[in-house]
Amino acid sequence: MEVLASSTGPMSATELLDELRKGQRGAGIGIATIYRSLKRGVEHGELIAVELESGAVRYEPSDLEHHHHFLCTGCSRAFDLEGCVKNLEQLLPTGFEMTRHEVLLHGRCAECRIAG
């Protein structure tokens, strides 16, 4: 079930289903199995759920370096980005405590730009 490990970014259950059905190994796989496996993966700590947008939870391996994401407005795919940004603490109001942060870039991926 680790098509995810070789993916260029986090995938949703549906994306995973489509991708798996393309390969010979997962020809007749059902959506229920996808959800079951994803759930187990998260419970076992192998996967992390990321919510980049409303109505679509995506999953990625939990052993990735700290990184952020890019969401393509053309194909709706999410891509991993390397690196991070500085000085996030300066955004924080006094009295607030930050435990986590996300940076999400929107735009068109290389593929979609070429496609027009």
Place this chain on the structure above:
Amino acid sequence: MEVLASSTGPMSATELLDELRKGQRGAGIGIATIYRSLKRGVEHGELIAVELESGAVRYEPSDLEHHHHFLCTGCSRAFDLEGCVKNLEQLLPTGFEMTRHEVLLHGRCAECRIAG
């Protein structure tokens, strides 16, 4: 319908309903009216929909300065943050085009920290 204008952050339809029902002006308001008004607000360009997390679209006035958001893990409220960060372009893979970006901080707001 501009409780939103005086809010400390973007609100969801449900939050807005609860908030309005507290005041005498919107005592018996229904959720349908909230959605109708929000939709109209977005269509007329007075409001902007922001999706900070799965399954909850929030709305904010469209005339705010560029800013980002903080999502409290305690009370689930969203807060506006002032300012922005630099060097976001450096995250972008070659060939990708960025049209928009979001920074979302997670943690506990001042109120929730005090509450324990």
Place this chain on the structure above:
DNA sequence: GGAGAGATGATAATTGATTCTCAAATAGGG
């Protein structure tokens, strides 16, 4: 080869958010 445990796929059921429907309430304009 067969029994039992667990996994699987198809589909039904659930869930939460949003939209639709419709009768009642309201707002103007004469």
Place this chain on the structure above:
DNA sequence: CCCTATTTGAGAATCAATTATCATCTCTCC
């Protein structure tokens, strides 16, 4: 005030994502 057009609230309906159900498969071990 009365008439028409619009808005409203309540609840039903829709929709997409996720979960549950269940009969079938697939193992493993005997």
